[in-house]
Amino acid sequence: MLQKTGMIVWSLGALTLAGGCATVKPQHDYERVGQRVSEATGQDRIYQPKDDGLVDGLVEALLQDGISAAEAVEICLLNNRALQAAFMDVGIAHADAVQAGLYTNPFLNISALLPDSGGLANIQSTMAQNIAELWQIPIRKRMANRSLDAAIVDLARKAAVLAMDAKVAYYTAVGSEERLRIARDNLDIANNLLELALARQKAGAANELDVNLSRSVAVDSEIAVERDRLSAANARRDLATLLGLIIDADTLVLNDPLPGNFPDTPSAQSLVELSKSWRLDLQAAEQVVSAARATLAYQKSLVVPQIQIGFSLERSERTRQGGRDILADTVRSSIVGGGLTAPGIQPRSERQRGKGQDFILGPSLGLTLPIFDQNQAQIAKAQFTLQQAIKTMDGLDRTITQEVRSAVDRAITSWRLMHMYRDKSIPLAQVNLDLSREAYRAGRASFLSVLEAQRFFLEARRSYVAASQTAATMIPELEQTIGLPFDRFQAELDKAADADQGEHPDMDADPDEYDDMESGS
Numbered sequence: 001m002l003q004k005t006g007m008i009v010w011s012l013g014a015l016t017l018a019g020g021c022a023t024v025k026p027q028h029d030y031e032r033v034g035q036r037v038s039e040a041t042g043q044d045r046i047y048q049p050k051d052d053g054l055v056d057g058l059v060e061a062l063l064q065d066g067i068s069a070a071e072a073v074e075i076c077l078l079n080n081r082a083l084q085a086a087f088m089d090v091g092i093a094h095a096d097a098v099q100a101g102l103y104t105n106p107f108l109n110i111s112a113l114l115p116d117s118g119g120l121a122n123i124q125s126t127m128a129q130n131i132a133e134l135w136q137i138p139i140r141k142r143m144a145n146r147s148l149d150a151a152i153v154d155l156a157r158k159a160a161v162l163a164m165d166a167k168v169a170y171y172t173a174v175g176s177e178e179r180l181r182i183a184r185d186n187l188d189i190a191n192n193l194l195e196l197a198l199a200r201q202k203a204g205a206a207n208e209l210d211v212n213l214s215r216s217v218a219v220d221s222e223i224a225v226e227r228d229r230l231s232a233a234n235a236r237r238d239l240a241t242l243l244g245l246i247i248d249a250d251t252l253v254l255n256d257p258l259p260g261n262f263p264d265t266p267s268a269q270s271l272v273e274l275s276k277s278w279r280l281d282l283q284a285a286e287q288v289v290s291a292a293r294a295t296l297a298y299q300k301s302l303v304v305p306q307i308q309i310g311f312s313l314e315r316s317e318r319t320r321q322g323g324r325d326i327l328a329d330t331v332r333s334s335i336v337g338g339g340l341t342a343p344g345i346q347p348r349s350e351r352q353r354g355k356g357q358d359f360i361l362g363p364s365l366g367l368t369l370p371i372f373d374q375n376q377a378q379i380a381k382a383q384f385t386l387q388q389a390i391k392t393m394d395g396l397d398r399t400i401t402q403e404v405r406s407a408v409d410r411a412i413t414s415w416r417l418m419h420m421y422r423d424k425s426i427p428l429a430q431v432n433l434d435l436s437r438e439a440y441r442a443g444r445a446s447f448l449s450v451l452e453a454q455r456f457f458l459e460a461r462r463s464y465v466a467a468s469q470t471a472a473t474m475i476p477e478l479e480q481t482i483g484l485p486f487d488r489f490q491a492e493l494d495k496a497a498d499a500d501q502g503e504h505p506d507m508d509a510d511p512d513e514y515d516d517m518e519s520g521s
Contacts (some may be wrong), residue, residue, distance in 0.1 A: 026094035029152055033090060036156035037077065040280055041163040042485035043070075047078050049087055055079055059245075066253030069170045072243060076166035079244035083162055086155050093144075093151035100144035103133050107308065120315075126364055128310030136301045143294035150287035157280035160480060162242070167476035169239040174254050175469025176232035182465050183221065183228040186458045190214070190221040193454055196437070197447065210447040217451065221458075258468040259475070260422075262415045263486065268408040270493055271482055275404050278483030278492070282400060285393035292386040299382045302375045308366040315359050407481040411474035418471040421464035429457035 027050060034046040047055065059079050062071050077083065106129045113122040197214040200206035236249035245252075265271075276282065334340050436453035439445035479486050 026091045037159040040160040066255040068256045072170040073163045075243045093148040097144040100140040123315040125313040128308040132307040139298045146291035153284040164476040164480040168473045171472035173235040176235040180228040180232045183225045187221040190218040268405045272404045289389045292389040296382040299378045312364045414471040418467040425460045429460040433457045
């Protein structure tokens, strides 16, 4: 009996040790996120939960001499608290993947049934394990791993979008500062026109209406300065918020100006094909489809959710003999002996009533019979979920095509408009303003013509800054739409072209050589 009990204890200890080996360490998955984000943004330093203590120092060092657009993205990917919190989603998915690989704990049941007349209890014990998990766990792990992969890609997508938002916010802040500078210049120009009108009024060559019109332009320009100052301050605060900073946003030094020249953009169709390989949201949709397939397989494995095998142990009860009637036993012994005779000594074995076996030990089997519930509803639900995921992925694939074409068109158009304002509209407006002023001073033009020329010049300058800001934000928008940093577009297209060339040999080559290639010789 002691040997059997020892085997049971040893088995339970072995199972406990085996279950205790499972640990939750998602660091490798965090590094996978960092690798994907680096590919999508071109940034090498991405937040990692293990580096929490280093982030503040890194951010402070980056801020010390002012920041470029690339450094703003780097700070955002290190210091944005929403992104840091989203990393925990990957940790949760990793914990689910670890849990999916664990067997459920064995079931142990012990009961002790006491005889009503006293004695030793009837002991019954059963220990069982669900062996259906032998084929369910691999499917369950595959399902959890696909969900983990989807969480990793989804987090990388969020980080890439956040990086794009940070770059857009940077150029928005720079553009707002430029608009404020232009507004102040415009105020100086309006004040110069007002001084010119006052001087001519003093000389008797202008009237009160000319002066009032000039003063109205100056007041409007002053209002524009105040409005643009607030807009610039808000743009800086929006940037600081994305970067996770609590410093005064006015102390931020932005080193990069608005871009004046823009790189050549590959054809829209080539970028469409490139985006199909690199868009993280499309990759996330593919992972969702894989997870849905694994979920369907798992639900099918749950038609018989439990098959338990184990062993049972039972020890029968032993009742206690009731009290002995010594007087009756003496009378019986005296009658038999023909005289007063003491009752005989009764052995212990004769005093026991209802002897039984010591222990009964044997295997046990239990299973859930799939008679009424064959998991049909959950299987159907998983099938619907899979179909939904496939449709969603196909819809996203189709949407990407138009998104890329639209983004390319917007980028090229915005860059052209910026160049037109800079190279044509502003120079022409400057010439017209100078000519109208000279003509006004000489008395050859009316004040209204000067006012109209100035209005056109100020509007052209404002429009140029707005166009420059829009053109600058087209770069991160195009990067997000494709899923790659702009400077990698052409390299990836060249790589794809080389791959296509390898798959489709030059048809102008020697025909016999081509036949040999086709035949595999």
